Every structure is written in C-alpha cells, then in structure tokens.
Amino acid sequence: MFSGGLDSILAGKVLAAQNIEITLVCFESHFFSCGKAAESARKAGMELRVADIAKEHLEIVENPRYGRGAGANPCIDCHLLMLKTAKAIMENEGFDFVATGEVMGQRPMSQNKLSLEIVERESGLVGKLLRPLSAKILRPTEAEIKGLVNRERLYGLSGRSRKPQLELAKQFGLKEIPQPGGGCILTEPEYGKRLKELMAKCANFSGGDARLLRCGRPIWEGDLLVVVARDQNDCIALKDLAKTGDWLFEPQNFPGPIVIIRDFGKLSAPNLETIKNLGEKYVLRYSKKIPFNPKIKINRPD
Helix, strand or coil: CCCCCHHHHHHHHHHHCCCCCCCEEEEECCCCCCHHHHHHHHHHCCCEEEEECHHHHHHHHHCCCCCCCCCCCCHHHHHHHHHHHHHHHHHHHCCCCEECCCCECCCCCCCCHHHHHHHHHHCCCCCCEECCCCHHHCCCCHHHHCCCCCHHHCCCCECCCCHHHHHHHHHCCCCCCCCCCCCCHHHCHHHHHHHHHHHHHCCCCCHHHHHHCCCCEEEEECCEEEEECCCHHHHHHHHHHCCCCCEEEEECCCCCCCEEEECCCCCCCCCHHHHHHHHHHHHHHCCCCCCCCCCEEEECCC
C-alpha cells in the first residue's frame, strides 16, 4: 500500500532488499489522489496501480463506524477500507501478504497499537499484514514465520520522530525526501467545517458536491451554496465541476471571479430573479475593477 511518502517508500525498499517481488497500490477518492504516489513511483522506477475507492469512501465519510479525527477525517474506517481493497487484490491475484509503511505511534488516531490491531482484525488480514518499519515490535506475521520474509532485516521504529526514517533513507541512497503529509483534505480543519455543514444541510450530497467545497470561497445563503472563485485555477475548476441545475455566473467585460450557485434540488420553484441578483452580487463584490456597465453571462449547464 503506497502513498508516495517516505515511510511507504522505505517499506518498499526494505522488502525489495530481500528480493521480494512487490506491487505498489495507491487509493484514490474524492478527498485524496495518487499524484504524489505516482511521482514517487516514477522516480523509483516502479509501476503503480491505482485503485478507485471513491464510492465506498464517500459512504464511510458520511457514516464512520470508528468516528472522526480533528477534521472530518474517518482515519480508522478509511484505512480499513484500503486494507479490505488490498486484501481482495491479494486473494484474487495470488499475492502472499499485504505490506504498509505504517509506523507505530506516528499518527495518534490511526497508528496507535489498538487501531493497528482493529484494522488488521476487521480487514480479515490477521497474520497477513506486514508493517516492515515497525515489525520487530509487533507480532510476527505468517510471512515471517514461514521464512518468506527475514524478520531480522525488518525494523522496530515507533513514535513521531522522522530521524530514524531519514537515517534509513541515507542507507538506501534516497536523494529526494518527500515532504510529510498524507494529502487527505479531510484532515484540514477548514475543509472539515465546510463538509460538516454540507452534511447537515444536504443528507444526500454527492462526491461532486464535496469536490466543489475544495474550490474558491463557499458561502451559504439559506439552502443555496454560492462558491466564488479566488483565482484563475478556481475559475477553471468551477467550470469543470458545474453540473445540471447549477447557475454559473461569468464576468464578460471586466476581470472578476466565476461564481457557481447550487440548490441541491431543494427549491421546487426557485426564484430566478433572486438567484440572478445573488450571483451578480458576488461577482461584483469580489471584482477589483468594475466598468460603468458590467456584463455578466449566466449559464445553466446541460
């Protein structure tokens, strides 16, 4: 299981040093992507397999069994989903075990001893889940007992310090060290607030709705969500994320932000004049130079 971070790179290197054939697997959802993993795999000269878990992941974000972290992040449930997906690949394609770059105690919610035991048990991977960087302080796996993996050449790292990993990186000759961070937007407090508000207002929100919250300035006007672009990248993203039923406002004769208004189907008979005035208000509010006669184009995507 490969995130592209230093720990997963080192876990792969530790296994490869024992001439074990490995396949790198990364997971993608509405809240994280495999961009970092793909870049790390490319630099390492290894192929990366991408597993799309967006649908299943959205369900556990809405109703996590094991709760959330400081943001909207259901880390234990998320990790469990990834392990179950990896287990299915293992069984379908004849692999011997699943390995991760987890380090005991590195993350308070998902990598404490209890959490590690929970996901191993609940995923059905008891005895088949190897954590090469912390293996020596965990129970031996079947692969170690059978001699497929030399336990003496594994490690017993624990805690949040990266010094042991950096030293190990030197030993493996890694010249580029990825910056820490999982890349999951659910761990960001501000996005977590946005998503929780969306869940409170719209029980049947979609992955596209969650993605929309990642762009620009989301502002609620009653049951209407107004999103104002902050820059050119946001303008492009909002156009891509616009869906049937949205109102898209775009300035024509002056520089300004694109604005999307989404009603989530709650308005049986929306007041078009009210929505028009609302969209134009936000375009003008966040524009720096407004001509005497501003022209704003209003579209509704098919």
